[in-house]
Amino acid sequence: MSFGADESYNLTVPTTGDPLYAQIEAQTVFGALQALQTFGQLCYFDFTSRLIELNSAPWIITDRPRFPYRGLLIDTARHYLPVKIIKGVIDAMAYSKLNVLHWHIVDEQSFPIEIPSYPRLWNGSYSYSERYTMSDAIDIVRYAEKRGVNVLAEIDVPGHARSWGVGYPSLWPSESCKEPLDVSKNFTFEVIDGILSDFSKIFKFKFVHLGGDEVNTSCWTTTPHIEGWLKNNHMNVSDAYRDFVLRSQKIAISHGYDIINWEETFNSFGDKLDPKTVVHNWLGEDVAPKVVAAGHRCIVSNQDKWYLDHLDASWEGFYMNEPLKGINDTKQQQLVIGGEVCMWGEEIDASDIQQTIWPRAAAAAERLWTPIEKHANDTRFVTSRLARFRCLLNQRGVAAAPLAGYGRASPSEPGPCVRQ
Template identity: 80%
Template sequence: MAAALRPRLLVLLAVAAAATGPSCAGAGRVDLWPMPASVARGAQTLLVSKDLRLSTAGSSYPDGKGILTEAFRRMVAVVELDHAINGTYSRGAPVLAGVHVAVRSPNDELNFGVDESYRLSVPATGDPLYAQIEAQTVYGALHALETFSQLCSFDFNANLIELHSAPWTILDAPRFPYRGLLIDTSRHYLPVPVIKGVIDSMTFSKLNVLHWHIVDEQSFPLEISSYPKLWNGAYSYSERYTVDDALDIVQYAEKRGVNVLAEIDVPGHALSWGVGYPSLWPSATCKEPLDVSNEFTFQLINGILSDFSKIFKFKFVHLGGDEVNTSCWSTTPHIKSWLMQHSMNESDAYRYFVLRAQKIAISHGYDIINWEETFNNFGDKLDRKTVVHNWLGSGVAEKVVAAGLRCIVSNQDKWYLDHLDATWEGFYTNEPLTNIYNPEQQKLVLGGEVCMWGEHIDASDIQQTIWPRAAAAAERLWTPIEKLAKDTRSVTARLARFRCLLNQRGVAAAPLAGYGRSAPSEPGSCLRQ
């Protein structure tokens, strides 16, 4: 058998045994993604009211920003999927009248580590009949609404929404507080509606951090008020983000329980900065990394991070620090002279730059994330507020936490979405806590992130490159480890159904069979691709 055909055959075999009903209750499978921590269910089918109501009686949360109300409207929309809900209820059939949400905390600040737990119960009897959501914060309630939406399906015979297998009792909470997705707007510009679409799709699998790799050597698309010539480095006049655009994206994400992590990658990956401010380049012929000997370099970084602090309210800022080729520093006369005056070699200067940038970020109230090269080269010198972002390979996280620093896992062999040969099975089985057994050290692993680097994607193909592989990682980051499948074949049908759900909701998720961004190989059901 040709190797290329095997992934598709495995999908076909896995879904062939799947039940054809909307809830697959007869198959004994719970069709939720990611799998909750605890699930109990019954066998009753409920009809869902055409005018499903939201009740918040007794809740401590005032919903002054409309976060809960808007989330409920979005939930109803993705359940109805533009179907005409015009059927007639049978006499005596149990009808779910609404959802009652009780949020204990009045605080709606989306701080890192916010309580995202919830309890969702759907009774089989009652008059009136209401689903019940209890959560400490509104963000737990948002996750509960997403789970509730996946319990509902359209009955094409009755032209009504139905909910199978009631009563339901679901207790749930995330395994890791950081569940991220990186997008890259320097290699290709992504219009604001596309970024918002990615944020919406993240909520369906309960990812909660959008890592915005805004700028790189190719382009600088973001307006920086303190240094307005920086976005001269954009690809074109129209491929830019204003300050108001950035604020809009952050606020849009926050209302959906998603934090936005902003990144400037210094001192390397910054060639585009010098289009507006050429003095940032070591010389006209050697333009990267940023000039370590120039005080203006650090003044400008301070200005950027000062502006960031007014837009990006997440606890962390990402300062990059990876892939720094320092040869320009030793071959440019004025920098070479500066190195000699300060008794530094290239490695010393690299460390000096990273640590000074860290101090600037801390002065603006941020904790710092740096790519792992900083730890590999001078980990003992990093500020203790540093989170080390693993990407080069395995074995780094255990060293980072052993040194007492925090870590985010994104090892490129498993969690880089631009690697189109990386299969969803590899995304699912990649374990952030590999070889980390000490409970205190395990807590230092904040979570993980799948990375959608933009060299070969743009607005035309980003969603099908992200999904459904990112969803496989999302379950790894959300679901308790004891609930995760040891054999991916046991979750193939459930993920295939979730991929179809994404398609139904307007997300261009690619088939499971084959590799990233593959197309359907032949006519057939969504469930069998």
């Protein structure tokens, strides 16, 4: 699925006709897939007639997404997620009309994916069994594509990369100071080039995510050979951080990618970023207006509203978070390509990821799909609809938690699904 593909559709369900049938009209297969998701929500199994029946026909539905980018981040560096679990997340995304799986593959704790160009990188995995082969990655991408979901791969550089040096210690500034990656060595950028070259054969989505957040540069000033390199190149650590990000961007562009970077890169040197850079907001809601005012595209994931690892964040907060808040200019609004809910993995694994994501992510999915004029100003008007969708997820094998609570809530008492 290419970015910006037409996902619009018309769905007509009459009450009379011979034969009686539902009709879907769409410009692309992806629009047809979205229509089928809607149609599936209208159907139910009648245990008396033993037939699949349809609620409240006739239906005439004309529908299209509000934003082209509707994402969910998963993190396989803090805890390994088996391929089957990732596929289950993709299934639930398709049910919810989310269309980008942001795969935060590696981080400082582990490097679980095979990189043929530099095969010792996955020495940084937690164990021999907690790894993804290239075949696994291809399998995940193809599985997602068939369900209308793109896979966005991320390598977070230069910080969050300590695990890289397990296989290649020269990527560390020193044995005692292991991140950010060594900015002074060409080898560092050769490895990044190798990773992105291998990625380009698998991850065909238009974008790659290069991270760039939370970079603590103290190792660069306390490591003699890097300190000498900085002096010889007339740089301070801020200059080196900028140089690292821009050099990585050029490598990604050479492999055909557009770039996404976390917002720290914009906050630190936004005027130097490649003009095609998409800035990924996460720290607060005041950043997106500044990003689009500067002419950059933006993805909204402000952590106080759309971080799923915040277990005290309610579904109501997910629903009410508006990506265009503070952006009134029509042209600037068009630069917000969408939003993303983030399932960071420090405190989740295969045992509890689904109930931590759902149904809160589905509340955000409605915000990203539905026209703003159709959003409810009072979440009480959304509760019954989301409760029924949560029950539908359960029926389809997705361990979505009850609404009456926060992340990973449990049923409070015996009763029907929709009242939990």
